[in-house]
Each structure stands twice: as structure tokens, then as C-alpha cells.
Amino acid sequence: MTFRVSLVVLLLLFAFSAKGETANFIVEMVETHLKEGRYLMDARIEYRLSKRALEALENGVPITLDLRVELIELGDSWIWPEYMLDTHIRHTIRYHSLAESYQLFEHSTQQTTNFVTQAALLTALGEISGFELIEAEALQPNKTYQVRINTALDIESLPLPLRPMAYLQPDWRLSSGWSQWPLEQ
Numbered sequence: 001m002t003f004r005v006s007l008v009v010l011l012l013l014f015a016f017s018a019k020g021e022t023a024n025f026i027v028e029m030v031e032t033h034l035k036e037g038r039y040l041m042d043a044r045i046e047y048r049l050s051k052r053a054l055e056a057l058e059n060g061v062p063i064t065l066d067l068r069v070e071l072i073e074l075g076d077s078w079i080w081p082e083y084m085l086d087t088h089i090r091h092t093i094r095y096h097s098l099a100e101s102y103q104l105f106e107h108s109t110q111q112t113t114n115f116v117t118q119a120a121l122l123t124a125l126g127e128i129s130g131f132e133l134i135e136a137e138a139l140q141p142n143k144t145y146q147v148r149i150n151t152a153l154d155i156e157s158l159p160l161p162l163r164p165m166a167y168l169q170p171d172w173r174l175s176s177g178w179s180q181w182p183l184e185q
Contacts, residue, residue: 024048024174024175024176025045025046025047025048025151025152025174025176026045026046026048026176027043027044027045027149027151027176027179028044028045028046029042029043029044030042030043030147030149030179030181031043031181031184032133032147032181032183032184033184034136034185035130037135037136037137038133038134038135038136039132039134039135039136039139039183040131040132040133041069041128041130041131041132041133041147042128042129042130042131043128043131043149044126044127044128045067045125045126045128045176046126047065047122047125047126047151049063049122049153049174050171050172050174051171052169052171052172053153053171053172054118056158056162057093057094057095057118058095058097060095060097061158061159061162062092062093062094063092063093063094063153063158064090064091064092064093064153064154064157064158065091065092065093065125065151065152065153065154066088066089066090066151066153066154067088067089067090067091067128067149067150067151068086068087068088068089068149068150068151069085069086069087069088069089069131069133069148069149070083070085070086070147070148070149071083071084071085071086071133071134071145071146071147071148071183072084072145072146072148073143073144074143074144074145074146075143075144084134084138084139084145085133085134089106089107089108089131090106090108090154091104091105091106091107091125092104092105092107092157093105093121093125100116101114101115101116102114102115102116102117102118102120102121103115104121104124104125133147133183139183139185141185144182145182145183146180146181146182146183147180147181147182147183148178148179148180148181149176149178149179149181150175150176150177150178150179151175151176152174152175152176153172153173153174153175155167155172155173
């Protein structure tokens with residue numbers, strides 16, 4: 001075996017042999033409802049960070065999470081569905097050791113909320129209430145629509161020296177995977 005092949009095999013073994021914890025993101029519930037001519041979404045997501053991500057957070061590394069929300073029309077197209085909505089909601093969480101508090105920053109609203117405990121922060125992050133999906137008049141009554149959501153830790157937003165390790169170790173690749181729910185009309 002050549003040196004390059006040996007090095008690649010060794011790196012792959014290291015990446016897949018690292019012990020992953022029971023950490024991931026779980027979409028527990030998504031509900032949609034009509035209010036004042038708009039479809040709104042409520043959701044509950046359980047965020048379970050890995051030990052490595054928690055250790056980085058406790059040491060001052062900001063962690064960015066990306067929630068993607070899609071509303072698609074399930075129609076005649078068997079290749080590509082028609083997207084009625086495709087948006088990202090980004091949050092960054094930080095720990096401030098001097099204040100002994102956690103911060104949740106929402107990028108779209110530029111709003112920062114402080115929390116005393118990590119559990120309170122992760123619970124608040126996972127509670128989505130009244131997220132506006134679409135105006136009711138934009139939907140056709142005889143069509144079927146589906147809400148899809150996915151949330152993941154954004155490795156690209158980590159500090160540059162941490163990214164190679166995050167790409168190689170599975171306990172940094174935290175994601176909910178896609179969850180699909182019908183839009184109740």
C-alpha cells in the first residue's frame with residue numbers, strides 16, 4: 001500500500017471509529033393552523049448536543065443551528081415539487097463564562113435572549129410558535145401541500161481551526177433529518 005492510500009484509510013478509520021453519543025435533533029411535533037387568513041406553524045424540536053459540541057460551547061465557541069422550513073405542493077410533478085416556501089432560520093448559541101449565562105441570537109430578527117441554564121436555552125430554541133408559512137389565498141383548495149423541516153448544526157460557522165475535526169468526527173454532524181407533515185387545510 002502506498003503512503004497516501006494508508007493515510008486515507010487511517011483517516012477514515014479514525015473518523016468512523018470515534019464514539020458517537022446519543023446526540024441529535026428530533027422533530028417531535030409539527031402542527032399547522034389557519035389564523036386571520038394565514039397558515040401558521042407550531043413545532044417542537046428536541047436539541048441534544050454531543051459532548052464535544054457542549055464542551056466547545058462551554059469553552060466559548062459559538063454554535064450556529066440552521067432550521068430549514070419548506071412548504072411544497074404535492075402535485076403532478078414526479079421529479080421536482082413546487083416550492084411555495086423555502087426559508088432558513090438561523091440561531092447562534094453562546095456561553096458567557098463571566099456572566100454564567102447562555103445567549104440565543106436569532107439572525108433574522110437580530111434578537112438576543114439570555115438564559116441561566118443550558119436546558120432552558122435548548123427548550124426555548126426547540127419551541128416554535130406561530131411561524132408564518134403562507135397566505136391562505138395563495139393555496140388552491142383541491143391541492144395537497146406538505147410542510148418539511150430539517151435542523152442541523154452548521155459546521156461551516158465554527159471557527160476555522162475546529163472545522164477539520166468537526167468534518168471528521170460524527171458527533172459534530174448533528175441533524176434532525178427531514179420531517180414531513182401534511183398542511184391541514
